[in-house]
Amino acid sequence: MSEWYAGGLRFECTRCGMCCTGPPGLVAFTPEEGREMARALGVGYRNFLVDHACRWAGGWALEEVEGEHGFDCTLLDREKVPGEALCRVREARPGQCRTWPFWPENLSNPGAWKKAARRCAGMGRGPLVAIEEIRRQRAATPNW
Ligand code: SF4
Incomplete structure (x- = not known):
């Protein structure tokens, strides 16, 4: 059976930062990903x-700090470009961030995609992402 999104999905990040703030969340990362982020910084x-991680399930997750928008990832930079929230390690961000929004739970049905899109302005806009790329990112989503 082909996926409901076989025709592709539109996504273009607007750099609003909403995926990196809000209610307390969890972004886990592997030691290799941690070293990449450290190098990027x-x-x-x-x-x-010490500065950006906390212990989680025997491994590590990114630390958050409570602010006016909610619980910001400590790697979020709201100062550099007014009105934008930029990831300070964007090119080295871990798999969980890299594969957003093509996570299996967001793709499970059109309603789940729509629900996730309420918090992500980039979903449903921009260029069409082809099914092959969606499948690649879906498969690469870490299963913590
Ligand atoms: S919530 Fe969506 S549009 Fe906003 S920064 Fe995250 S991925 Fe980009």
């Missing part, structure tokens, strides 16, 4: 863990 891995 130009800091040592230990320092990165």
Whole structure:
């Protein structure tokens, strides 16, 4: 049976940062991903863990800090470009962030996609992402 999104889905990040704030969330990462993020910031891995990570299920997750928008990821930069919320390690962001919004739970049915789109302005806009790419990202979504 072909997926309901076989014709592709539109997505273009608007850099609103909503996926990196709001209610308390969890973004787990592997040690390799942590080292990549540390490199992107130009800091040592230990320092990165102290400043940006917390223990989770025997591994690590990104730390959050409560602010006016909710619980911001500590890697979110709201200062650099007014009106935008930028990831400070965008090119090195972990798989859980990289595969958004093509997570299996968002793709389970059109209603789930619509519900997720209420918090993500990028879903449903921009260029059409082909089914092959959606499948690739869906399969790459970490299963924590
Ligand atoms: S919520 Fe969507 S549009 Fe906003 S920063 Fe995240 S991915 Fe981009």
